[in-house]
Amino acid sequence: NAGVMQNPRHLVRRRGQEARLRCSPMKGHSHVYWYRQLPEEGLKFMVYLQKENIIDESGMPKERFSAEFPKEGPSILRIQQVVRGDSAAYFCASSPKASNQPQHFGDGTRLSIL
Amino acid sequence: TQLLEQSPQFLSIQEGENLTVYCNSSSVFSSLQWYRQEPGEGPVLLVTVVTGGEVKKLKRLTFQFGDARKDSSLHITAAQPGDTGLYLCAGPRYVNNNAGNMLTFGGGTRLMVKP
Numbered sequence: 656n657a658g659v660m661q662n663p664r665h666l667v668r669r670r671g672q673e674a675r676l677r678c679s680p681m682k683g684h685s686h687v688y689w690y691r692q693l694p695e696e697g698l699k700f701m702v703y704l705q706k707e708n709i710i711d712e713s714g715m716p717k718e719r720f721s722a723e724f725p726k727e728g729p730s731i732l733r734i735q736q737v738v739r740g741d742s743a744a745y746f747c748a749s750s751p752k753a754s755n756q757p758q759h760f761g762d763g764t765r766l767s768i769l
Numbered sequence: 770t771q772l773l774e775q776s777p778q779f780l781s782i783q784e785g786e787n788l789t790v791y792c793n794s795s796s797v798f799s800s801l802q803w804y805r806q807e808p809g810e811g812p813v814l815l816v817t818v819v820t821g822g823e824v825k826k827l828k829r830l831t832f833q834f835g836d837a838r839k840d841s842s843l844h845i846t847a848a849q850p851g852d853t854g855l856y857l858c859a860g861p862r863y864v865n866n867n868a869g870n871m872l873t874f875g876g877g878t879r880l881m882v883k884p
Contacts, residue, residue: 659811686870688870688871688872690872690874695879696876696877697773697775697857697859697874697875697876697877698812698857698859698872698874699874700862700871700872700873700874703870703871711871714871746811746812748811750870756870757802757814757817758814758870758872759814760811760812760813761811762809762810762811763810763811
């Protein structure tokens with residue numbers, strides 16, 4: 656999955672700490688999507704962003720979770736006061752400007768909460 | 770909210786066997802995509818089907834989109850150990866009855882092909 660870069664690949668946090676997950680989209684892509692995958696399950700949509708705008712956050716929990724995609728730099732998914740249930744793989748995908756274009760996925764960040 | 774259900778959830782077969790996995794919904798989708806995901810990696814797009822009744826082939830993989838665009842299948846001929854992975858179907862996630870660019874995924878079929 657060269658192109659969409661996510662870091663860190665693995666992140667360990669204790670309950671109550673903050674987790675920051677970063678995503679650099681493919682070159683030329685201005686649409687970013689975050690998905691969460693629990694073990695043995697499919698991916699669940701969380702949030703869709705364009706540069707400096709949140710387009711749709713209907714899949715994101717109302718509390719503790721936030722996302723941004725600044726004019727410069729990567730997209731950030733931030734989870735405050737993490738709990739055990741936040742343990743999952745978080746995937747970022749990007750697509751070009753036009754809608755209905757295929758999304759390219761990164762290799763994810765695996766978040767483990769102790 | 771439109772749902773995609775995949776079956777079977779798990780499939781373990783011997784090398785050389787044929788198999789079919791299914792992706793079903795009660796909703797109509799404008800298109801469906803199939804992805805393969807290997808452990809520790811992100812999903813990789815295999816194919817997009819757009820037209821009802823469409824059949825697409827990718828080497829030993831055959832993808833079909835149902836006539837009513839509510840279901841799809843993936844058939845693998847003469848499976849090989851390299852086919853092992855999680856197969857996911859996905860379709861556009863509708864927002865206010867408009868197909869957005871976000872995806873809704875099925876739960877996946879985990880395939881293991883034994884040598």
